[in-house]
Amino acid sequence: xxxxxxxxxxxxxxxxxxxxxxxxxxxxxxxxxxxxxxxxxxxxxxxxxxxxxxxxxxxxxxxxxxxxxxxxxxxxxxxxxxxxxxxxxxxxxxxxxxxxxxxxxxxxxxxxxxxxxxxxxxxxxxxxxxxxxxxxxxxxxxxxxxxxxxxxxxxxxxxxxxxxxx
Amino acid sequence: xxxxxxxxxxxxxxxxxxxxxxxxxxxxxxxxxxxxxxxxxxxxxxxxxxxxxxxxxxxxxxxxxxxxxxxxxxxxxxxxxxxxxxxxxxxxxxxxxxxxxxxxxxxxxxxxxxxx
Numbered sequence: 001x002x003x004x005x006x007x008x009x010x011x012x013x014x015x016x017x018x019x020x021x022x023x024x025x026x027x028x029x030x031x032x033x034x035x036x037x038x039x040x041x042x043x044x045x046x047x048x049x050x051x052x053x054x055x056x057x058x059x060x061x062x063x064x065x066x067x068x069x070x071x072x073x074x075x076x077x078x079x080x081x082x083x084x085x086x087x088x089x090x091x092x093x094x095x096x097x098x099x100x101x102x103x104x105x106x107x108x109x110x111x112x113x114x115x116x117x118x119x120x121x122x123x124x125x126x127x128x129x130x131x132x133x134x135x136x137x138x139x140x141x142x143x144x145x146x147x148x149x150x151x152x153x154x155x156x157x158x159x160x161x162x163x164x165x166x
Numbered sequence: 167x168x169x170x171x172x173x174x175x176x177x178x179x180x181x182x183x184x185x186x187x188x189x190x191x192x193x194x195x196x197x198x199x200x201x202x203x204x205x206x207x208x209x210x211x212x213x214x215x216x217x218x219x220x221x222x223x224x225x226x227x228x229x230x231x232x233x234x235x236x237x238x239x240x241x242x243x244x245x246x247x248x249x250x251x252x253x254x255x256x257x258x259x260x261x262x263x264x265x266x267x268x269x270x271x272x273x274x275x276x277x278x279x280x281x282x
Contacts, residue, residue: 003186007197024193093260094205096205151175160233165181166184
């Protein structure tokens with residue numbers, strides 16, 4: 001039974017998204033896994049608006065309130081040893097309660113540390129990344145922020161990335 | 167499209183998405199679709215087993231995908247749909263939703279006042 005991608009959305013909003021003109025851009029990039037999973041270093045990326053409260057600014061939600069068509073395109077780095085208490089959530093489009101209770105629903109650091117300890121993956125990278133997913137224009141992601149994240153992943157020897165959009 | 171940039175840099179990616187429709191329409195390297203409400207790509211808060219199962223499927227697709235455009239729909243259930251259809255939403259409507267609703271309301275009002 002295929003998933004209905006729109007079933008959680010209220011009618012008018014679902015209709016808006018279904019009506020968006022979409023273009024498949026070919027070719028789709030393809031980096032075959034170069035090693036077994038058990039030898040891979042993993043990085044995690046989410047769009048849940050997570051940030052380290054004690055060291056980083058929140059995402060710019062006031063900017064979005066002033067211009068409802070704009071979303072903060074920047075990202076925050078989340079270290080592999082981040083604890084739940086250190087994590088803040090800044091996202092105007094989702095209920096943050098479960099993310100604040102358990103960040104693993106979107107950024108599974110603890111799950112991947114467990115996989116690392118069990119030898120099921122090679123290692124968990126030092127740095128992980130949260131974006132904020134409301135972007136009507138993703139050109140800043142494409143031209144600046146995603147390339148920055150990719151370059152940092154390469155510097156850290158990352159082999160594979162799990163992406164968890166919300 | 168974050169995944170595209172990362173994949174193009176030589177890092178293999180797999181996406182866990184609540185909207186596989188967009189993964190299929192736009193074209194992704196590898197993805198698994200989950201029938202979970204927004205904000206919960208890996209499952210329920212505190213449900214370690216569910217999270218590990220979804221991650222396990224994502225890693226399996228990462229390992230086994232034959233080529234780009236691989237999108238697998240996972241079969242996990244999310245109980246209590248009627249509650250969660252609103253529970254995932256923020257307490258305040260987002261600015262864009264508030265704006266679009268206001269525009270729709272204004273259009274409906276204009277149509278009503280144009281009726282003879």
